[in-house]
Amino acid sequence: MNAPTITPALTKNQSLVFDVLTRAEAPVSAYTILDRLRDHGFRAPLQVYRALDKLTEFGMIHRLESLNAFVACAHLQSECCGGTGHCHGTVAFAICESCGNVSEFHDDEVDHRLEDWAKGRGFKPAKTTIEIRGLCQNCVV
Amino acid sequence: MNAPTITPALTKNQSLVFDVLTRAEAPVSAYTILDRLRDHGFRAPLQVYRALDKLTEFGMIHRLESLNAFVACAHLQSECCGGTGHCHGTVAFAICESCGNVSEFHDDEVDHRLEDWAKGRGFKPAKTTIEIRGLCQNCVV
DNA sequence: CAATTGATGTAATAACATTACATTTGAACA
DNA sequence: TGTTCAAATGTAATGTTATTACATCAATTG
Numbered sequence: 001m002n003a004p005t006i007t008p009a010l011t012k013n014q015s016l017v018f019d020v021l022t023r024a025e026a027p028v029s030a031y032t033i034l035d036r037l038r039d040h041g042f043r044a045p046l047q048v049y050r051a052l053d054k055l056t057e058f059g060m061i062h063r064l065e066s067l068n069a070f071v072a073c074a075h076l077q078s079e080c081c082g083g084t085g086h087c088h089g090t091v092a093f094a095i096c097e098s099c100g101n102v103s104e105f106h107d108d109e110v111d112h113r114l115e116d117w118a119k120g121r122g123f124k125p126a127k128t129t130i131e132i133r134g135l136c137q138n139c140v141v
Numbered sequence: 142m143n144a145p146t147i148t149p150a151l152t153k154n155q156s157l158v159f160d161v162l163t164r165a166e167a168p169v170s171a172y173t174i175l176d177r178l179r180d181h182g183f184r185a186p187l188q189v190y191r192a193l194d195k196l197t198e199f200g201m202i203h204r205l206e207s208l209n210a211f212v213a214c215a216h217l218q219s220e221c222c223g224g225t226g227h228c229h230g231t232v233a234f235a236i237c238e239s240c241g242n243v244s245e246f247h248d249d250e251v252d253h254r255l256e257d258w259a260k261g262r263g264f265k266p267a268k269t270t271i272e273i274r275g276l277c278q279n280c281v282v
Numbered sequence: 283c284a285a286t287t288g289a290t291g292t293a294a295t296a297a298c299a300t301t302a303c304a305t306t307t308g309a310a311c312a
Numbered sequence: 313t314g315t316t317c318a319a320a321t322g323t324a325a326t327g328t329t330a331t332t333a334c335a336t337c338a339a340t341t342g
Contacts, residue, residue, distance in 0.1 A: 011320065031297065044323060049299065054320095065206040066270050068298060068329095092255070094264050103262065110254045114233070114273060117246060122278030123235050129207050131270045132255060137263030152289065172328070185292060190330065195289095209298095209329060 008058055016040050017051035018072065021061055026100025027069035064093060064102070066131045074104040090114070092130035098139035149199055157181055158192035159213065162202055167241025168210035205234060205243070207272045215245040231255070233271035239280035 010018060020033050028036075030048045042048065052070060055061040061070050075091075089111040094103040110130070118125050151159060161174050169177075171189045183189065193211060196202040202211050216232070230252040235244040251271070259266050 013321075029298075031299095041322095045299070046301095046323085047321075050320080065272070092258075094259065094262070094266075096264075097267065103264070105258060107254050107258065110251050113248050113251045113254075114271075117233075117248065118235065118273060118275070121235070121244065122281065123237075123244070123273070123275055124281050125235075125273045125275040126238065127274050129270060129272045129274075130255075131206070132259065132264070132266045133268050133270075134259070134264055134266040140263065140265050154290075170329075172330095182291095186330070187292085187332095188290075191289080 007060065011051075011054075013042075013047055014051045014054055016042070017048060018055055018060060021055075021070055021072040024071070027064050027067050027071045027095070027102060029067075029069045033070070062091065062093070062104070064095065064131060065129050066133060067095065071102050071104075074102075090128040090130060092132070094132045094134070094136070096136035096139055097133055098135055101136050101138075103136070148201065152192075152195075154183075154188055155192045155195055157183070158189060159196055159201060162196075162211055162213040165212070168205050168208050168212045168236070168243060170208075170210045174211070203232065203234070203245070205236065205272060206270050207274060208236065212243050212245075215243075216247075231269040231271060233273070235273045235275070235277070237277035237280055238274055239276055242277050242279075244277070 016037050017033055020036050021028060030045060030052060033052075034042055034045055034048045037048070052061065052063075056063060059073060061072050063070055071093075073091075089106055089108065091104055091106050092110065094105070096102070114128060115125070117123075157178050158174055161177050162169060171186060171193060174193075175183055175186055175189045178189070193202065193204070197204060200214060202213050204211055212234075214232075230247055230249065233246050233248065233251065235246070237243070255269060256266070258264075
């Protein structure tokens with residue numbers, strides 16, 4: 001992984017955007033973030049996208065490709081993976097289409113299988129997306 | 142899977158859109174499809190999106206979430222999976238960011254691991270996206 | 283042939299993202 | 313201290329992707 005192993009100091013805009021995502025209980029789109037930060041002086045999409053880019057680079061948030069939306073990383077200070085901060089490998093997401101809840105997980109065996117496929121084809125992976133959309137336990141009825 | 146086991150008759154618009162995707166050597170966006178079909182009478186995005194929706198429903202094309210673009214299914218009449226038409230389970234994609242080539246594959250073990258995770262959490266999957274972006278063998282140098 | 287269903291045509295708008303350019307900030311260091 | 317440089321910021325304009333709303337047409341079927 002390329003993400004820094006320690007959390008870097010955030011700029012004001014980055015902090016504001018990260019706070020929005022941290023407080024949110026579901027993925028948030030860039031334009032929704034913009035709306036929520038109007039009172040803090042945000043006026044243009046680019047202010048949001050720039051912060052999102054940096055936070056992604058830092059490994060502090062994830063983009064959900066199938067939603068065009070963003071979530072705070074759930075594993076930042078978790079005890080998983082040895083408690084050293086970020087998990088290694090590809091993160092997978094289970095996204096509830098009813099309540100919006102997102103579970104972040106990772107599976108070594110899945111990673112391994114995908115890596116093997118890539119190795120076998122001489123394909124060099126840069127970024128892998130795994131997103132399961134469906135209904136979470138609470139919403140299945 | 143919910144896709145029909147035999148290929149349904151396509152309407153004119155569906156055929157035109159499917160042909161564009163079949164001929165393309167890389168994923169194509171909806172608006173690019175629109176441009177390529179102007180000469181055939183296409184005038185509005187909705188004509189494309191409606192055809193794309195149906196073709197997706199038929200399992201004849203795939204949407205690549207990380208690109209906002211579409212490809213023809215590579216396995217429609219392939220000998221894989223018993224030669225009976227569609228593969229079952231989730232299809233994964235390896236997308237070359239240099240040449241645009243897309244490889245479609247499928248891995249039972251990956252499916253199984255993701256299903257197990259879902260079962261363990263009471264999560265009911267509706268659609269799973271797996272996309273590996275990187276460089277194909279030809280482009281890696 | 284009436285009724286229904288699915289497909290189509292068209293316009294308008296919404297939602298998501300980037301380019302271009304000007305300005306400001308802050309740390310490094312001569 | 314003041315210069316310089318890189319990063320961050322502000323703003324406007326534009327580009328790209330997707331949907332809503334509404335009218336019409338075509339094929340099927342009862």
